[in-house]
Amino acid sequence: MDGIHDMGGMHGFGPVIREENEPLFHDPWEGRVLAMTVATPVPIPGGSRNNIENMEPAHYLSSSYYEKWLHSRIKGLIDAGVLTQEELETRMALLRDHPNAKTPEHPDPDAVRAEFKRSRPVAPLSQKMDIQPQFSSGDRVRSRNIHPTGHTRLPRYVRDKYGTVTDFYGIYNFQDAELPAGCATRQQPLYAVRFDAAELWGSAAEAKSAVYLDMWESYLELA
Amino acid sequence: MNNSRESVHTETDAALRTRALESLLVEKGLLTTDIIDEVVQKYEQDVGPLNGAKVVARAWSDPNYKRRLLANGTAAIAELGFGDAHGSKIVVLENTASVHHVVVCTLCSCYPWSVLGLPPSWYKSYAYRSRVVREPRVVLREFDLELSDSVEIRVWDSNSDLRYMVLPERPANTEDHSEKQLVSLVTRDSMIGVAKIEAPAK
Numbered sequence: 001m002d003g004i005h006d007m008g009g010m011h012g013f014g015p016v017i018r019e020e021n022e023p024l025f026h027d028p029w030e031g032r033v034l035a036m037t038v039a040t041p042v043p044i045p046g047g048s049r050n051n052i053e054n055m056e057p058a059h060y061l062s063s064s065y066y067e068k069w070l071h072s073r074i075k076g077l078i079d080a081g082v083l084t085q086e087e088l089e090t091r092m093a094l095l096r097d098h099p100n101a102k103t104p105e106h107p108d109p110d111a112v113r114a115e116f117k118r119s120r121p122v123a124p125l126s127q128k129m130d131i132q133p134q135f136s137s138g139d140r141v142r143s144r145n146i147h148p149t150g151h152t153r154l155p156r157y158v159r160d161k162y163g164t165v166t167d168f169y170g171i172y173n174f175q176d177a178e179l180p181a182g183c184a185t186r187q188q189p190l191y192a193v194r195f196d197a198a199e200l201w202g203s204a205a206e207a208k209s210a211v212y213l214d215m216w217e218s219y220l221e222l223a
Numbered sequence: 224m225n226n227s228r229e230s231v232h233t234e235t236d237a238a239l240r241t242r243a244l245e246s247l248l249v250e251k252g253l254l255t256t257d258i259i260d261e262v263v264q265k266y267e268q269d270v271g272p273l274n275g276a277k278v279v280a281r282a283w284s285d286p287n288y289k290r291r292l293l294a295n296g297t298a299a300i301a302e303l304g305f306g307d308a309h310g311s312k313i314v315v316l317e318n319t320a321s322v323h324h325v326v327v328c329t330l331c332s333c334y335p336w337s338v339l340g341l342p343p344s345w346y347k348s349y350a351y352r353s354r355v356v357r358e359p360r361v362v363l364r365e366f367d368l369e370l371s372d373s374v375e376i377r378v379w380d381s382n383s384d385l386r387y388m389v390l391p392e393r394p395a396n397t398e399d400h401s402e403k404q405l406v407s408l409v410t411r412d413s414m415i416g417v418a419k420i421e422a423p424a425k
Contacts, residue, residue, distance in 0.1 A: 005330055005331065006329070007349055008329030008356045010353040013348070014350050016366070019345070024267055027238060032263065033241055034262070034341075035262035036248060040248060049330075064237075065347045067237050070237060070241060083247060088243055091243035091247055103249075103250060104250045105250065106252040108252070109257075112252045153382045157329075157357075169314075206376070208372065208375045209359055211380055212377055214383035
């Protein structure tokens with residue numbers, strides 16, 4: 001989607017602020033959110049990034065990194081039918097009013113751990129498949145001008161631009177929500193494509209610079 | 224003043240929401256508090272830029288390793304026992320006197336966790352994500368990195384599921400350094416591409 005998250009090239013965000021001696025987590029809850037996001041064995045329907053990209057723009061901009069993750073993890077559990085909003089609010093009210101309240105425990109934590117271990121394997125992202133890549137290094141290509149409403153990995157700033165293929169990475173699962181017209185499977189060749197700065201930014205481009213992106217084959221056409 | 228009751232009452236919404244979520248996940252048997260503690264500890268103690276620094280120091284010390292690293296980053300990094308939890312392929316980009324690579328994720332904050340740990344706040348900031356693809360020289364200058372006009376800058380926007388790590392240039396005055404000494408020179412920022420490594424005093 002053409003959302004607020006797709007910020008490559010935008011103006012207005014000011015200088016890059018660096019924090020001296022930044023802690024890994026600014027508050028302990030951030031670490032808990034990280035862990036619950038990566039470890040909870042319930043996939044987020046539509047994907048975590050999709051939930052974050054669909055946040056209302058003002059909410060997105062005013063939320064910290066881990067607040068976005070928390071939003072996405074909760075929405076994912078609600079969408080998966082594992083949790084209800086009401087349950088969460090009831091539990092929040094309980095813990096607000098009785099900070100040391102004893103909350104219910106699962107009767108068999110060993111079984112929880114066993115199930116957690118069993119659920120860990122992650123499907124490989126790269127696939128061994130007999131798909132012939134259509135492009136090769138050195139080919140001049142043009143990125144498509146698409147504006148899907150769902151999740152996409154083709155940023156706005158690089159649509160309808162000419163570039164050069166510099167590498168073929170292998171066959172990877174296409175991560176957009178929408179399959180491109182005529183495609184029956186998600187497996188596609190993935191390439192590195194170089195876009196010269198002047199192609200992307202015109203007269204505002206800096207000299208001697210280029211941007212490289214990973215491009216699935218369906219993002220490209222021969223120029 | 225600052226007793227625990229007081230601090231609980233000023234707990235942020237996010238902190239309270241997180242506690243409520245954790246207690247519900249534990250109650251439902253999806254996670255245990257111990258599992259959550261272990262994941263947090265893993266990122267606090269085991270996974271950080273020291274992993275990447277070891278990869279860099281090995282590449283500087285062993286030309287054959289460097290060749291393997293640049294040809295297949297994932298496999299060469301796995302030789303040192305590091306790997307990406309999500310199975311992402313890692314591509315290593317070599318900075319030289321004439322080409323400087325810098326990494327970003329404009330759409331979110333993708334970062335090579337297995338070699339660099341969790342990203343710093345500035346890497347996730349809207350300013351960095353929006354600007355480094357458009358005006359890398361200006362942004363690098365904000366990091367006190369001034370590159371000569373003759374150097375080509377290549378910005379890598381990690382928009383798919385691959386992850387990028389920069390192999391910085393080996394600094395001068397390190398000919399006699401052991402691999403272990405080299406490890407201590409390598410900074411996180413140099414492996415993202417927003418810094419060079421200073422030559423140590425002779």
